[in-house]
Amino acid sequence: MHERTVLPIRVMATAALVALWMAAVLAVSGSTESPPPAIASVAQQPATPPAGMRLPPIGAKQAGATYVGDDTCLTCHETQKKGYAGTMHGRTDHPRAPGAKMGCETCHGPGSKHAEEETVPGLIRAFTKEPPREMNQTCLSCHDRGTHALWEGSAHDSRKLSCSTCHSVHNFKSEHGQLKTLREMDTCRDCHRDKVAKIDRSGHMPLREGKMECSTCHNPHGATNVRQLRKGDSIAELCTSCHAEKRGPYLWEHAPTRDGCATCHDPHGSSNERMLVTKPPILCQRCHVATRHPSTIYDGALIGSAPSPSVRIYARSCVTCHANIHGSNHPSGQRFIR
Numbered sequence: 001m002h003e004r005t006v007l008p009i010r011v012m013a014t015a016a017l018v019a020l021w022m023a024a025v026l027a028v029s030g031s032t033e034s035p036p037p038a039i040a041s042v043a044q045q046p047a048t049p050p051a052g053m054r055l056p057p058i059g060a061k062q063a064g065a066t067y068v069g070d071d072t073c074l075t076c077h078e079t080q081k082k083g084y085a086g087t088m089h090g091r092t093d094h095p096r097a098p099g100a101k102m103g104c105e106t107c108h109g110p111g112s113k114h115a116e117e118e119t120v121p122g123l124i125r126a127f128t129k130e131p132p133r134e135m136n137q138t139c140l141s142c143h144d145r146g147t148h149a150l151w152e153g154s155a156h157d158s159r160k161l162s163c164s165t166c167h168s169v170h171n172f173k174s175e176h177g178q179l180k181t182l183r184e185m186d187t188c189r190d191c192h193r194d195k196v197a198k199i200d201r202s203g204h205m206p207l208r209e210g211k212m213e214c215s216t217c218h219n220p221h222g223a224t225n226v227r228q229l230r231k232g233d234s235i236a237e238l239c240t241s242c243h244a245e246k247r248g249p250y251l252w253e254h255a256p257t258r259d260g261c262a263t264c265h266d267p268h269g270s271s272n273e274r275m276l277v278t279k280p281p282i283l284c285q286r287c288h289v290a291t292r293h294p295s296t297i298y299d300g301a302l303i304g305s306a307p308s309p310s311v312r313i314y315a316r317s318c319v320t321c322h323a324n325i326h327g328s329n330h331p332s333g334q335r336f337i338r
Contacts, residue, residue, distance in 0.1 A: 048066065048067065049067070049101065049102055053101060054141060054142075055101065055102065055106060055141070056106070056107060056109075056137065056138040056141045057137065058109040058110065058125070059109060059122060059125055060122075061113070061122040061123055062109045062110055062113065062122075062123060062124070062125070064113075065109070065110035065111065065112045065113040065114075065123070066110050066112040067102050067105050067110045067111070067112070068105070068110070068111050068112050068115055069103065069105075070103040070104055072111065072115055073103070073104045073105070073111060076118070077104070079170075080104075080170045081104075083168075083169070083170035083171050083172070084104070084169060084170055087169075087178065089169055096142050097142075098142075107125070107127075107138050107169075108124050108125045108126075109124060109125045111123075111124055125138070127162075127164060128164070132160045132161060132162035132165075133157070133160070133162075135162050135163065135164065136151070136157070136162055136163055139163040140152070143163075147219050147221050148221045148222075149222075150219075150221060150222030150223060150224065151221045151222050152222075153222070154221065154222030154223070154228065155222070155228055156220060156221075156222075157222070166179055166180060166187050166220070167179060167180065168180045184213045184214055184215060185199070185207055185208075185213065185214055188214045188220075192214075195268045196268075198266065198268040198269030198270070199268065199269050200269070201269040201270055201271050202270075202271055203269060203270045203271065203272060203273060203274065203275040203276075204268070204269035204270075204275070205267065205268060205269065215230075216230070217229060217230060217238060217267075218230065234260060235260040235261055235262050235267070236257065236258070236259075236260050236261055239261040239267070246261075246326045248327055249327075250326075250327030250328060250329055251327075251328060251329045251330070251331070251333065252327060252328040252329075252330075252333045252334050252336065253327050254325060254326060254327050254336060255287075256287075257326050257327055264276055264277060264283060265277065279317075280316070280317035280318050280319065281317045281318050284317070284318045321337055322335065322336040322337055323336070323337065324336045324337070324338065
């Protein structure tokens with residue numbers, strides 16, 4: 001009798017659970033609740049920004065002006081809108097983007113006075129007429145993190161470059177970074193002609209093949225080390241981040257590797273093998289001028305024009321024997337032969 005009583009109770013409990021589960025499924029599938037609304041466009045936003053919204057400072061002549069929205073700006077500035085729409089600046093789904101704040105007026109300031117008297121200068125921010133550091137403050141109001149955090153006081157900032165020197169919001173040509181030029185190297189070329197010219201030499205970093213960019217090694221927005229390098233605190237640390245086989249510490253260290261790879265190599269390009277700053281043995285004799293081997297400079301009389309030229313200028317010269325020239329871990333490697 002006990003087993004016959006328990007069985008119907010279990011069946012009824014199971015049926016009740018199934019009924020509750022089906023009711024929940026039907027409630028979810030039949031729900032008419034709409035998804036959360038997307039961020040409103042600038043035209044739908046209030047005339048004043050919400051409390052707490054971070055916006056760049058406005059000009060003195062703009063004091064008292066109100067925000068009129070993108071629709072008003074587009075009546076005259078359709079061309080600028082084409083370059084702005086579809087970019088990171090124009091996104092309405094990113095809380096830090098100008099498009100999610102006050103649109104064009106996020107950067108250019110409230111435009112009601114400019115819309116009424118468009119020929120009067122100063123009623124709207126025109127960045128081409130502002131000092132570089134004043135213009136940069138507008139960009140830094142959003143771009144203050146990551147690689148941009150060290151811009152103030154950097155080499156480019158101290159030389160009074162502005163963000164618009166390299167970047168364009170409305171008329172950019174590159175796929176990344178909104179640069180004014182198609183390639184990053186072309187942007188750097190305008191100022192660093194001597195460095196970019198070395199890329200055309202026989203030994204070079206693979207920039208012209210597109211495997212690297214200037215920003216692969218350098219951070220143009222600032223760094224805490226030398227030469228605005230992206231990694232490490234020295235040139236050697238940056239180089240060994242890729243050339244790990246040259247990284248020490250070694251049992252026997254060659255001093256130039258500790259001082260920096262650029263002591264012997266030109267990191268941008270050279271006409272010598274392995275991008276050396278000059279050919280060996282002249283390269284080695286810049287330091288080794290009075291030890292062990294003859295200290296006579298290997299001039300034309302020893303390079304090949306003499307009846308018996310020195311054997312030390314053939315093949316790889318000094319590194320023919322001193323093969324582990326970056327450093328050695330061999331117990332007998334003090335001469336870098338092993």
